[in-house]
């Protein structure tokens with residue numbers, strides 16, 4: 338997948354987050370190994386339930402809002418089987434429940450924009466599943482090539498400069 342698509346997909350996730358009605362706006366884009374978007378999601382209340390911005394968040398004892406369905410879960414549900422060996426572009430670091438969903442749907446890499454409330458539990462879950470978790474803002478062209486080699490999206494380059502032979 339060409340590098341430009343990485344920034345386009347993260348920008349879509351950032352834009353999607355604007356639709357959220359919780360106090361924190363999160364977006365997620367799930368891209369399959371075909372380089373196509375299969376799932377889009379943002380965090381929001383259940384259908385027919387009040388929005389956090391209208392009635393306030395429903396916090397648990399740790400200050401997490403429990404009223405919403407999370408962005409990752411919503412995007413994964415839409416992608417279904419097409420999420421397998423895919424990349425999830427997320428505006429915020431996945432919570433432990435979403436980390437489990439990402440594993441369950443067979444996601445191979447998570448690129449996050451914001452290191453929001455990074456939980457060591459999420460880190461462990463993702464690590465155990467060998468999911469690559471990378472801070473998007475620190476990624477360069479070479480990191481995309483390396484990532485695609487690691488997750489089997491492209492053949493490994495033997496030394497030399499990799500080329501963008503894949504036109505998707």
Ligand SMILES: Nc1ccn([C@H]2C[C@H](O)[C@@H](COP(=O)(O)O)O2)c(=O)n1
Nearest residue numbers: 359361380401402405407408430431
């Ligand atoms: N990776 C994440 C992190 C958070 N959220 C959602 C859940 C809540 O609606 C809001 C704020 O999270 P919290 O209340 O846990 O801080 O963002 C999400 O969808 N995905």
